[in-house]
Amino acid sequence: MEINNKKVAFLIAIILISMLLVWFAVRSPDNDDDLKKETITLNNSNGEAIEVKVEIADEEDERTEGLMHRESLCEDCGMLFVYEESEHRSFWMKNTHIPLSIAFISENGTIMEIQQMEPETTESHVSEDPCRYALEVNQGFFQENHIKAGDTVSIPERFQDG
Numbered sequence: 001m002e003i004n005n006k007k008v009a010f011l012i013a014i015i016l017i018s019m020l021l022v023w024f025a026v027r028s029p030d031n032d033d034d035l036k037k038e039t040i041t042l043n044n045s046n047g048e049a050i051e052v053k054v055e056i057a058d059e060e061d062e063r064t065e066g067l068m069h070r071e072s073l074c075e076d077c078g079m080l081f082v083y084e085e086s087e088h089r090s091f092w093m094k095n096t097h098i099p100l101s102i103a104f105i106s107e108n109g110t111i112m113e114i115q116q117m118e119p120e121t122t123e124s125h126v127s128e129d130p131c132r133y134a135l136e137v138n139q140g141f142f143q144e145n146h147i148k149a150g151d152t153v154s155i156p157e158r159f160q161d162g
Helices: 005-026 060-065
Strands: 036-043 049-057 077-087 100-105 111-117 131-138
Parallel strands (some): 049 077
Antiparallel strands (some): 036 049, 077 131, 100 111
16 A cells, blocks of 8 residues: 555645644643632622632732633632732723623622622723622622622632731
């Protein structure tokens, strides 16, 4: 059986393209299997405890990516950004397709302020005060659950020490 060089090159190209397609499927932004997940509780001033399933972004690359490139976020889901120290924090919505609300949260878990963020914008959303955590959820979630500044968030213990 004789195989010519063109056929070999074609087969190698097909194999390489297939491998790339598999790699891109595995590395898809919608594949969040690598992110840490927790359930946190938000306590509003009405005495209600609202659970939120969050992905934890506690490493620089995770915080940089955030919720970019997502097409949706489940109703009671979000992303908790965890930092080593309290500082003024700045977020934007470039490459983020979902309208979000963000709560800036102090070291002790108190919500200091909530801002609304529109998708696909580069407007900076900066915390008025230094904060250690930020929580992004679907826009309107905080209002629907009567969550406002002064309410509290249960931060998982493993993220409380700097």
